[in-house]
Amino acid sequence: MGATFRPASRESSDRSAGDRLRHRQKVRRSIMDNIGDIVAEESIIGRSGDQVVKVPIRGIKEYQFIHGKNQPSVGEGAGDDLAEGDVIARKPGDAAGKPGQAGEEAGVDYYETDITLDELIDMMFEDLNLPDLERKQMSSIESLRNTKRKGYRKVGLRVRLDRRRTVRNKIRRSLSTSSRTDVANDERVPFRAEDLSYRHRTTEIHKESNAAVFCIMDTSGSMGTTKKYLARSFFFMLYQFVARRYEKVDVIFLSHDIDAREVTEDEFFHKGESGGTFVSSGYNKALEIITDRYHPDLWNVYAFHCSDGDNFASDNPSAIKSAQELCDACNMFGYGEIKPQRATAYGNSLIDIFKAVAAPNFHAVLIEGKEDVWPAFKAFLGAEEDSA
């Protein structure tokens, strides 16, 4: 008996659409859950928005009880010359074999997905869950004012009377209220107030919102590469955040040891470090630039300072004073103290000293490692919300 042949019974429907959607939601959820880790990854910091980044995801694996690695397996296709002890494959890695390299341990369930940086940052801020971001006051300046037509009104200035519409209204009314014979009588129908129609105009004001982000970093001798990297992660997020809220964002990089200089981004992150620390020098330089170029009435100024907290004791009083002034000039002023693995501090720590700064828009955070960057950033923004 032969088989039954039939063409695809249903019209071709995309049956897996629902399951795919749910899977994508889970992928997204997983990214959100790990966003703190992800945004602190070196590969992400400093990319431009449309670049695709690889994001490691955890948790969408389907688990079951399985055997661990190192179980013998069987393969086929051995030639005659294959002998016991031959190495047939070697996992890539540097030959030196650094011990304890991340990613070598078995069983960590990672797989990667592609995502653009913009999407990722959208998720970041979705995750922040800040209510009414837009409603908060931000000083903006009027850059453009023009008027345009917008509908019609029953009242208005005589010059804006729309004669054509007014006459049409009158005819319409007369036709609907009087009988045909009346019209034939050629009786004069007067205008009434309800026939009048005026062109309406509204004024549109374009506001431009400007923001300046001051990235101030301690480049004294004690700021090593790790600390700089953590600072960089923080600045990156701050920039992304501000860039999303304002139309125009200027970023000013200031590095200081005993003296402060305005530097380029490249110099900022890559310049070697040396010298002692006068924190106040950085703040004063920032204040100077604000007075020069970014008047607080026209600009929303955000300043963030990263340091390892080792300030010369003699500078502390003036640092507090300058910090206070900076708070007055800025929407937000933050201080991040970076102490990887509880590095030993030389006695004093700025984060304690800055407790003396009494300003609602000042916020100090402690960053000990990569995993602290995101919580610290959230806390920083949370502080802004409270102060708003």
Place this chain on the structure above:
Amino acid sequence: MSHPGLDELREWDDRVVGLVDAFGLECAPQEFEICDHNDMLGYMAYSGMPSQYPHWSFGKAFEKQKTLYDHGVSGLPYEMVINSDPSLAYLMRDNSLGLNILTMAHVYGHNDFFRNNSTFVDTEPQYTLARFKSHAERIRSYVEDPVAGPTAVEATLDAAHALALNCQRNMSLRKTTRSEQQQRAIDMSTPPTDPNAAIHAPLSKEDPDLSRIPLEPEPDLLLFIRDYNPYLAEWQKDILTIVHEQAHYFIPQMETKIMNEGWASYWHYQVMSELDLPDDLRIEFMINHNQVIRPHPGGINPYHVGFRIWQAIYEREEGAGPIDHRRRDAGHHALFAARESDRDSSFLRRFLDRDLVRDLGLFEFTEKGRDTVVSKVADDQGWESVRDTLVASVGTGSLPVIEITDADFQGSRHLHLVHRYQGQELELPHARATMELLRTLWGRDVFLDTVLNEKPARLHCSEDGFSAESTDR
């Protein structure tokens, strides 16, 4: 490439069926659905099932297949056959006539195998499609039911999927009922009749604890949880039943992968060789056939290994001479006897001899650090070990055996399980995640006795987290 019309396919099908019958294959009625490659991608994610319940894992499977396909890493399968009655298979419209004829011949091999291999005896193929449809409808109804809802249904499915393969995997073993187990416990505790009872004290008799649950270690995790967790809602119990039934349907196919694919390849080869194909189709067939049964160096191609073993079974009886499968000779009987009684593990143990191990170039390898090292080759000392390793890794043999031993552990309704350690340790992160899912179903702490770093250990999953401690004294 010609795109065959239905009539042309029907004509070829008649000729294929003629040979299939003459060779002695016993097939159920066959249905072919003609689909395009998009349909095929869709079917792949759902193992070919026309209906399946909604779950994100199918979406994940689809994305993966589609990515591989779009990047040209993997093509689409020529054949996908469902163990149903009538048997259902798919032909792709865009495939050439030659490939579709080959697919049809191959499909009849599977059809016969499903129908006659003992592993499939309990699969009730006449209900397959209806059963999966019913599963889909029931789960959809729970998703829409406000009492259950999509989130809770998904959570239950996630947990059930994790445990689905932890069940009785040898389908020929009958599940004993609780009263049978009680009887057995009583029998075991009753001392044998003592012929010398007069001259020494009677053997002491200990009453077995018949209230213990379970009485004997229980391999069917899902069914046990369904029956002994009183706090599960009816819809949850039904989901566990559904997932178990699906595992029960798929396990025989996992258990006979090499035999089944080898059998289908063996018969498509015999059928195609006798079909009197025109030259262009013959050459296309040879190319496709060699693609299908080419060795996968470093891995195992079940089509290749299976094909070669079936060939060897026949040749062992009849020699390497010309083959006429219309005769019911000793070779024919050897083939059909194995097709009926074996599954991959017994099949390999019985028929994978030294010559075959060498001819197939089988070897055993392990990972040492970053290196993959050959540990055994097919020489006098090594070939048996190579075969045994393969036997142990086919089908569900590669999965750990885990059984429930106590449902009232520590007197607190904690669940106690034992991993039957056979030289391979559990992968800990997976074990942990799976135990956490198991805990969501059981609702109380879960303990698992296993071996970690070559020492006995107990894994414990509770509300407060997960711990693993050595129980080595």
